[in-house]
Amino acid sequence: MNVLLSFAAALVSLRLAGLLARSRHYAWAGGVLSFAAAAGAMAWGAAHGWDALSFRVWYLAGALLSAPLLGVGSLLLWGRRWAAPVGLVYVGLAAGIAVVMPVHGAFGSTSVPHAQDHIDALPRVVAIAASSLGTVAVIVVAAATLRRRALGNALVVAAVAAAAAASALTQTTVAAAAACFALAAALLYAAVRV
Numbered sequence: 001m002n003v004l005l006s007f008a009a010a011l012v013s014l015r016l017a018g019l020l021a022r023s024r025h026y027a028w029a030g031g032v033l034s035f036a037a038a039a040g041a042m043a044w045g046a047a048h049g050w051d052a053l054s055f056r057v058w059y060l061a062g063a064l065l066s067a068p069l070l071g072v073g074s075l076l077l078w079g080r081r082w083a084a085p086v087g088l089v090y091v092g093l094a095a096g097i098a099v100v101m102p103v104h105g106a107f108g109s110t111s112v113p114h115a116q117d118h119i120d121a122l123p124r125v126v127a128i129a130a131s132s133l134g135t136v137a138v139i140v141v142a143a144a145t146l147r148r149r150a151l152g153n154a155l156v157v158a159a160v161a162a163a164a165a166a167s168a169l170t171q172t173t174v175a176a177a178a179a180c181f182a183l184a185a186a187l188l189y190a191a192v193r194v
Helices: 002-022 026-048 052-077 083-100 121-144 150-169 174-193
Strands: none
Touching (some): 002 026, 002 174, 026 052, 026 083, 052 150, 083 121, 150 174
């Protein structure tokens, strides 16, 4: 069941990322594409067991990229053009961290691995800081523009909440985490359509 739900979440997120990119919401499309990659890595890990490569993909997409890209997308919609180059630099930094971070410990199951068991503190601190800043950016922009886009902003905040729930649930139930990734992608797409 975990494999099917994770794979379905990856497909839904991938489709919605394409629709967001077509509407020129590139940073949000990147965030939703990150949901797709994280859900795909969860499907792979649930089906074949986790290894260092699937863990790196999952960590890059789910922990390092998704929330920061949503924050960049919100800032860009708010007219803060400086967010685009900052976001691009951060994506490069995050990719570099994911490629070079030492991954240690044994991967012996189909459960999502605990980051603290496999990577050092620096990648975890970067992920926490970047995700926190991305989430704060989404909430600040939603609050600042609430009068103009009440429903759209509510959907964006709900999408971020669903993404946060997905992150929290990966350690307990992969199926629920995958469903939350798909829900976050759908809510974000609905916010753009509104």
